[in-house]
Amino acid sequence: xxxxxxxxVNLNLTGRREKGVYxxxxxxxxxxxxxxxxAKRGAETQFYQSNLEGELCTAIHEAEGKFDGxxxxxxAFTHYSYALRDAIAAVTVxxxxxxxxxxxxxxxxxxxxxxxxxxxxxxxGFGKNSYILALESFLL
Ligand code: DQA
Numbered sequence: 001x002x003x004x005x006x007x008x009v010n011l012n013l014t015g016r017r018e019k020g021v022y023x024x025x026x027x028x029x030x031x032x033x034x035x036x037x038x039a040k041r042g043a044e045t046q047f048y049q050s051n052l053e054g055e056l057c058t059a060i061h062e063a064e065g066k067f068d069g070x071x072x073x074x075x076a077f078t079h080y081s082y083a084l085r086d087a088i089a090a091v092t093v094x095x096x097x098x099x100x101x102x103x104x105x106x107x108x109x110x111x112x113x114x115x116x117x118x119x120x121x122x123x124x125g126f127g128k129n130s131y132i133l134a135l136e137s138f139l140l
Contacts, residue, residue, distance in 0.1 A: 001042065003138060004067045005034060005131060007049040008056050008074035008084075014100075021101050023127055030128045037132055041139055053077055057087040064091040069120075071134040073098045078113045089118045096134040099124035 007027060010017065015026035031047045038045040046067070048059050056074065063070055072095050077084050088095045095118070102125030103110040116122050123133045 001069075001138060002044045002046070002067045003038065003069050003071060003135060004059070004063050005031065005045055005047045005071045006056060006059055006073070007047075008072070008077045009051045009053075010075050011073055012049050012051065021106075023100070025128060030131065033128065034131050034135065038135055041135070043135065043139060045135075053081055053083055057083055060084070060087040060091055060093075060095070063093050065093075067093055069093060069138040070095045071098055071131055072096070072115070072119070073100070073131070074115060078103075078115055079109055080114060082114060085114045085118055088115060094120040094138075096120050096137055097122040097124075098130045098134045100127050100130050101125065 011027055014022050014030065015024055027049060035045045050056050056077070060070065070093055074081065074084055097113065097115050097119040121137060123130045126133060
């Protein structure tokens with residue numbers, strides 16, 4: 001099982017921005033923990049982060065045929081990127097949407113995701129463990 005963990009805009013600042021919301025561990029550290037957990041569960045992970053919408057779309061296109069699933073935290077793109085939505089719809093590789101924070105308990109604009117309708121499912125509100133739970137969803 002090969003899983004691509006894709007992080008979008010501003011997620012590179014995890015551990016440094018809004019620590020009360022996203023925690024104080026860096027994305028690099030979180031990714032290492034995900035990779036170690038995946039290895040124990042017999043899965044292989046690759047990681048990619050970009051602040052650019054088009055680069056994330058390209059990563060989704062290129063995952064087709066190479067990965068069994070994508071775990072996607074698109075950051076704020078979640079709420080308005082029709083380009084990412086169409087990229088997800090254009091491939092057959094299943095995508096699980098992830099958010100570290102409980103977006104429903106925050107600002108109104110975060111309650112809507114344009115990605116969820118084209119994703120296999122959505123996991124949110126469990127901090128860095130949202131990624132682990134998403135990984136588990138592929139292993140069930
Ligand atoms: C986020 C939630 C988004 O609303 C926000 O723009 C982010 C991070 C999360 O992981 O909780 O950048 O996707």
